Every structure is written in C-alpha cells, then in structure tokens.
Amino acid sequence: MSCWRIARCVVPLVLAAVAGCGDGGTEVRTVPVSVRVSYPGSYAQSAAAGARIVLSSTERSSADTLVADAQGTARFGRVIPGSYTISASRSLTADEAFTLTGQRTAVALAAALPARTIQQGGDTAVALTLQGSRLGDLVIKEIYFTGSRTPTGDTYFSDQFIELYNNATDTLYLDSLYIADVFGNSGQINPTSLPTPFNTDANAVYASSIWQIAGTGRQRPLAPGRSIIIAQDGINHRTDPLGNPNSPVDLSSADFESFNQRDDNRDVDAPNVPNLTRVWFTGGFDWLWTVFGPGLIVFRAPSTGFVLDTVRVPGSPTLQPRVRIPNVWVIDAFEGLQNGGSGSYKRLTAALDAGFVFATGTYTSESFRRRTAATIGGRRVLQDRNNSGEDFERLSRPTPRTFDEVPRSNLLPWRAAARRP
Numbered sequence: 173m174s175c176w177r178i179a180r181c182v183v184p185l186v187l188a189a190v191a192g193c194g195d196g197g198t199e200v201r202t203v204p205v206s207v208r209v210s211y212p213g214s215y216a217q218s219a220a221a222g223a224r225i226v227l228s229s230t231e232r233s234s235a236d237t238l239v240a241d242a243q244g245t246a247r248f249g250r251v252i253p254g255s256y257t258i259s260a261s262r263s264l265t266a267d268e269a270f271t272l273t274g275q276r277t278a279v280a281l282a283a284a285l286p287a288r289t290i291q292q293g294g295d296t297a298v299a300l301t302l303q304g305s306r307l308g309d310l311v312i313k314e315i316y317f318t319g320s321r322t323p324t325g326d327t328y329f330s331d332q333f334i335e336l337y338n339n340a341t342d343t344l345y346l347d348s349l350y351i352a353d354v355f356g357n358s359g360q361i362n363p364t365s366l367p368t369p370f371n372t373d374a375n376a377v378y379a380s381s382i383w384q385i386a387g388t389g390r391q392r393p394l395a396p397g398r399s400i401i402i403a404q405d406g407i408n409h410r411t412d413p414l415g416n417p418n419s420p421v422d423l424s425s426a427d428f429e430s431f432n433q434r435d436d437n438r439d440v441d442a443p444n445v446p447n448l449t450r451v452w453f454t455g456g457f458d459w460l461w462t463v464f465g466p467g468l469i470v471f472r473a474p475s476t477g478f479v480l481d482t483v484r485v486p487g488s489p490t491l492q493p494r495v496r497i498p499n500v501w502v503i504d505a506f507e508g509l510q511n512g513g514s515g516s517y518k519r520l521t522a523a524l525d526a527g528f529v530f531a532t533g534t535y536t537s538e539s540f541r542r543r544t545a546a547t548i549g550g551r552r553v554l555q556d557r558n559n560s561g562e563d564f565e566r567l568s569r570p571t572p573r574t575f576d577e578v579p580r581s582n583l584l585p586w587r588a589a590a591r592r593p
C-alpha cells in the first residue's frame with residue numbers, strides 16, 4: 173500500500189467511511205482517535221469543555237478540528253493511519269476564568285503534542301493538559317544592555333542583565349520559562365544593515381538564542397512584587413579580576429546566569445549563581461545581546477520538550493537557523509533599537525510591542541526600567557501596555573532589584589512608537 177496512492181484518492185483527513193480508492197487502489201483501514209483535554213491542575217475542574225482540538229497530518233496538508241464535549245473529550249471517528257500532531261486550545265473569558273481560578277482575568281490556554289504515529293488496529297487515546305498564562309502577570313522590569321567603559325576607555329559588555337517581575341497578585345512559578353533574544357539588526361549599524369527578513373511573518377518571533385529556567389513545575393516560585401535577575405555573568409563586575417571597575421553593577425547575587433559551556437572555557441561559571449539551561453544558541457563566547465539595542469522575549473511553550481521549529485535566515489544561507497516562536501506563546505517582550513530613527517528595524521510585531529526604546533549610545537551604562545502604574549499595599553503594579561517606548565524609562569545607570577531614583581541622563585525625546593512594516 174502506498175501513501176502516495178492514499179493521498180491521491182483521499183483528500184479529507186478523516187474519512188466519512190472506510191475508504192476504498194476509486195481507481196482500484198488498496199482499501200484504507202481507518203482508526204478512531206479519542207482525545208481528552210484537561211485544564212491545568214490548579215483549576216477548579218479538570219474537563220476542558222469547549223476546547224478546540226486540531227488533528228493535523230504531518231504527511232498531508234490536512235487537518236481536522238473538533239470541539240471537546242462536557243467531559244473535555246472528542247473522538248475523531250475515522251483517521252487514516254499515519255503521523256499526526258495533536259493540539260488543543262481554549263480561551264477563557266474573565267468570567268469563565270473566575271469560576272475556574274478565582275481570578276477575573278481572561279486567559280489563553282494551549283497544549284500540543286509532538287508528532288506521533290497512529291497505527292492500524294485498536295483505538296488510540298490521547299490526553300492533553302492545557303497550560304497558559306495571564307497576560308501581564310510576569311513582566312520584564314529592567315534590561316541593562318548598553319554595557320560600560322573601562323578606565324582605559326575600552327568596552328565592556330559582560331555585565332548585561334534582565335530582571336523579571338511578578339506583576340500579579342499571586343505566586344507565579346518560573347519553572348520551564350524560556351528567555352530568548354530576537355534575530356535582527358537594531359538599525360543602520362553599517363551601510364548594508366537591513367531590517368530582519370523575518371518581518372513578513374506577523375504571527376511569530378524568530379529567536380537567535382533560547383535559554384530556560386529548569387524546574388518541574390513548582391520549584392521556582394516568585395511571590396507578587398518580587399523579581400529575579402538573570403545575568404550574562406553572575407559576578408561582581410566592579411571587583412572581579414575579569415570585570416570592569418567602572419561597571420555599574422554587582423551581579424554576584426543574581427538568580428541565574430547564562431553559562432555558555434565551551435571547550436576553551438571562555439565563559440566563566442560563577443559557582444554561586446545557578447545556570448540557565450541552554451536550549452538553542454547561535455552566539456559566540458557568551459549570551460551577549462547587541463549593545464545597539466536587543467529584542468528580548470519571555471515565553472512559555474504549550475508542552476515541555478517542544479520541537480524547535482528552526483528556520484533558515486532568508487538571504488543568509490550560512491547563518492545558523494533561527495527558531496520560530498508563535499506570538500501566542502510570548503508572555504512579555506521588549507525592543508531596543510539603535511536610535512529614534514530606527515523604527516523600520518523593529519523585529520517585534522505591534523501586537524507584541526508597539527514601540528521601542530534607545531540609548532544615547534553604546535557602552536553608556538544606561539538601563540531601561542518599566543514604569544510603575546500604581547502602588548497597592550506597598551506592592552508596585554508595573555505598567556504594561558505592550559509598548560516598550562511607553563512602558564520603559566531610560567535611566568543613567570541600572571537599578572537591579574530596586575526602584576531607586578537615579579539621575580536622568582539628558583532626556584531628549586527617546587520614546588518612539590513605530591510599527592514594523
């Protein structure tokens with residue numbers, strides 16, 4: 173029996189009946205596939221009634237969709253044996269979320285299974301557990317990407333960090349969280365610099381390197397109003413022999429660092445700072461973000477061990493592939509560009525981040541911190557309008573773990589709202 177023959181004579185994925193090819197081909201025996209979709213374990217009920225379930229053939233460009241019943245199940249009656257991915261999604265209104273979680277905030281939930289082979293003979297039963305995050309819960313509080321100058325005027329960039337903040341009213345778990353930098357130039361760095369060629373895809377972000385916080389689900393709690401620091405190198409940059417006395421930061425108490433293990437030991441593993449898990453890496457000695465202004469995203473995948481969707485960079489066949497991350501996985505995003513005229517270089521769609529920030533130059537020690545929208549019972553609620561240009565302010569030096577006032581550098585107009593073409 174040839175798959176090619178099946179594909180020729182059967183267009184729908186799920187057959188209306190046990191099919192026989194009209195041209196004298198081999199009869200195809202279909203099998204039933206049952207799918208059960210559950211809410212996350214913390215929800216008031218398990219069965220995800222109303223979930224949309226998609227069964228997609230990886231061999232034919234076809235898919236079939238069913239909606240889960242009150243028990244959270246759906247049954248695809250007659251499936252042609254072959255390789256399939258199965259995914260599920262459920263959007264909860266604020267009222268639905270309140271019933272299930274006690275939080276009156278809309279939630280987007282999703283789950284996906286890697287491709288699996290459905291074989292002839294017997295029923296196939298599959299279970300998925302939805303995952304999701306309320307938008308705005310975990311936010312980027314501060315990003316220091318500009319680097320600093322040494323006493324002799326040399327450049328230093330190992331002191332970069334990102335700080336993530338729990339902007340919600342209950343504990344969040346950072347287990348399995350991903351942090352990535354986004355492919356693309358920050359502006360007209362040199363005469364041939366072009367905007368990212370991936371800007372034709374409005375539904376995804378293309379990551380250059382991806383790192384992950386390890387954990388099995390409840391090992392990395394973060395209380396409301398608290399934050400974590402992720403350092404390029406978790407050392408005291410001011411006093412370390414490999415550091416820079418002029419660096420504005422001591423990151424020896426960072427929560428995580430990116431340790432880029434190499435045979436030549438060019439990156440240092442700070443023993444007291446836990447390492448992120450390196451998931452995909454296209455950089456050099458360390459996880460260096462461009463000092464001209466990076467794009468950064470924080471995201472969750474709908475299932476652990478998701479299959480990396482690697483994509484070649486159009487027009488640059490020798491570059492390592494980048495990883496396509498669907499916009500719907502992104503929890504928070506930040507975009508820095510070279511200067512106020514660099515809007516056409518935006519890497520993030522307006523849906524994720526409608527603006528950008530920029531520093532007065534490279535190696536200026538300037539940092540970008542999210543504005544405070546309100547303070548409730550001593551807990552800061554940070555502003556999150558999905559617009560880096562509006563949400564972040566530029567500081568003359570970083571403020572890791574604090575909201576200290578710092579002298580503003582010459583605050584020329586630095587906010588910009590620009591849309592990616």
Ligand SMILES: [Ca+2]
Pocket residue numbers: 403404405406429430431432439440458459
């Ligand atoms: Ca490092």
Ligand SMILES: [Ca+2]
Pocket residue numbers: 406429431441442443444445446447
């Ligand atoms: Ca370490």
